[in-house]
Amino acid sequence: MSGYQEWADNMYGQRDHFLGLAAEYGMGLIGPRIPPLFDAFVCGDPDRVEEMVDHLNAAKYVLNKDLREHLGGAQLDMAGWVGDAAADFLDYLLQLEDAIGLLTECLDALIVILRSHAAVVLAMRQDALNLVDLALQGIEAAGADDWKVALAVVGAVAGVLGTVASLGTATGALVEVVTVMGSAISGSAGVAGAVIDASSELGVLDDMIKAGEGIVAEVREQTSAVDAGLRELARFVSGTKLAEVRPDRPDVITAPSFDPGSFGMTDEAQGRHPRPTDTTDLVPEPKRRPDGPYDRGRGMIDPDRDRYEEQGPA
């Protein structure tokens, strides 16, 4: 049985128990407020997030091992090739080296975003368990006296961001994403904890729902920081840094014809071998791809804006 199923079964079991109590105490108005609370508590799955983070780490490894090895070899292979198109191609390879660094940071940023989401879900679960436990005790005791409901979720995102800040070497996408996320949660430090303070079973149930709704409200608050981080990363790879994570096509692709002198050998290497005379296009540059599914139509202000610019001629 998966961790998720176990959690969902637990929460729905509690929901049914509280619904039974609500019916028993005749709380017709409060009963309908119970299911949405537990529906919220079963949202999100940290186990899936862990699998995603594993893939992102594997992707980073491939980028920085296999890709860098081949790139290093490619740069060496350019030795002795002279001319504008050859220099442009070497420059393209150097730009790709920078792109690997930037893409690695983007994956790091995505890992921070996903870990923050997982931390929010785990903290929500912890708070939900605490809430259920206090409510059950309160019902057992027919009341509760100013019992504090812990709100671990308040510090969830800040906890993850704190581990990044301590690395101290982060730059670029990672820093931008962490900064934006930090700003988004800066207001949540002062959130007061919810309490259960009631003199009857009915009052305890009512307070449980209010405190639970407070937990969910704070989950939404923390999640707004995760959303802000995702938007910042999207802006980074589709706008401000697109040209750096996706270097422009080199001249050997875009030039309409081939000039042997622009990708040639020194006179010494060429020796008595005749130079090529075929100057036709090496490869046709493909047309622009159609827009991706998320390029357009978001937002009323600028519905026609192309968020991700496709390459090549129209």
Place this chain on the structure above:
Amino acid sequence: MGDQFSVQLDRLDSLARDRLPGMAGALVEVLSHLNHVIDGTYGAFFAHPLGQEDVFAGTREEFRVTTDFLQQVLQDNVGNLELAALALREIASRYRRADGQE
């Protein structure tokens, strides 16, 4: 054999037939990992289909957008490397043809 002319063409072959395809292949592997990440979106931001709350609905959508852009960046880079490999193979072939080797 072994003159500088053939050394240069060997380098171009290595670039066009080994290094650039190797780079494209590594990026395809990165893409495959990203695709697994994208496949996890529904589960990571899961909400019960019959439930009344979908707390992470907005995050799920933002995640799809951001990872789609990353996917396009990787695909574009793969495409460019494959085209560049073709172009350089063609250059090597033209040098050989001019030299009467093909």
